[in-house]
Amino acid sequence: MANDRFARVREEFGEPLPEGLDALSDEQLDELATALAEADREQARALDAAIDHTLRFLPWPLNGIVRKVLIG
């Protein structure tokens, strides 16, 4: 797994990577990394929206303290 062609997959998925990835082409490895990167971005966007929504609509007595815990 030290080959450079796995660098992007390793960057997205972390390690250890399964040995069987050797069977994939460079294009397929790139597509695999892209798929997880997209999922990660989409999740981050959804979590941003959920946290923003929470801070905006949290009932008053809790708003301050929860905001402090969530965003410091």
Added chain:
Amino acid sequence: MSLEGHAEVMKFARLVGAEPERFDYLEQLSPVDVRALRERATVVLYEGDRRLGRVALAARIPPVAMTAWIAQHLFGPLLCARVAGLLDIGRAVGIAKRLPPAFIADLAMELDPRRARDIIFALPPQLIGKVADVLTRRGEVIVMGRFVGHMPDASLRAAFKVIDDESLLRISYFVEEKDQLDHVVGLLEPERLSGAIRSASEADLWPQALDLLTRVSPEQAGWLADLAADEEDYVLDGMIEAAQRDGLWHVVLPVTQHMSAEGRRRFTGLASLQVPEVLETVVDAAVADGLWPDLLPLAELLPPEAREVVLARAPAADASGAPVEEPEHSSSGEAPEPPSGEAPDDEPTGEAPAG
């Protein structure tokens, strides 16, 4: 690609929110490797955002009832799923009890059950049943399959009550904890299993049903095959058609070793099995996969004409160099003895295995 591998690709696609077809190229990997990829992706999605720990901390501040309201109306299912495993079990269960089943179903679709196993175990079975009902109506068999290995028996039974027979079979395809499948199948009444077997033919799910047979113990596979043998011809015809169409005789033949004598007689008596083209494919599969010992006891039970087809095909297969034992041809048309020397009637009785 194996059926198990295909199921793994579907689960990976589900995790990253994409269509399975996008990952057709992963089907060249082993199922173990695809699962390892999914587990890496799960770690990234569950542990990559440092805000989740803060959210879990914040969720400890309001009273439980207020937190449940916040979870449903402000956090939403994705955020709840990502922090569920970070919560105290008692608090998480208290929150879950106040949430509507439809919301918990939404949450379950985003949840890695391994990270919330203790919470799932502590949830009331009645609530699990209600959530299973929602997921069944949504057709979420992948989600339910992932949860099967992480629930106590009482919760599984509550879920099984509301899951229809066809969905049960579809769910089995996605169960990950193979070592628990025998136990889980044992929780189902024979009538439910028979219903699932019928659905295999009625909904063209025999590939999934045969996949299940490869993942339970040989004894339980034989018992399930005996249940199938009790069904009408169309059910078994469906299995034969699927095995022939999808090249699954290597799955079917070993299972017959563990069927009762009566079950095997029923199986070999089927007209759809006795079609020469089918028998030739069976013999080819037996030779190719070293399953001649599985086929011989069946050949003995075939009517003479069908047996001749088997015996006529066998030498041709031998000529290909496959490592098989040459069957003894008999001018009287009698079938050769099984290599083990055991008579078919000495095989298991077809009683349900303990479990």
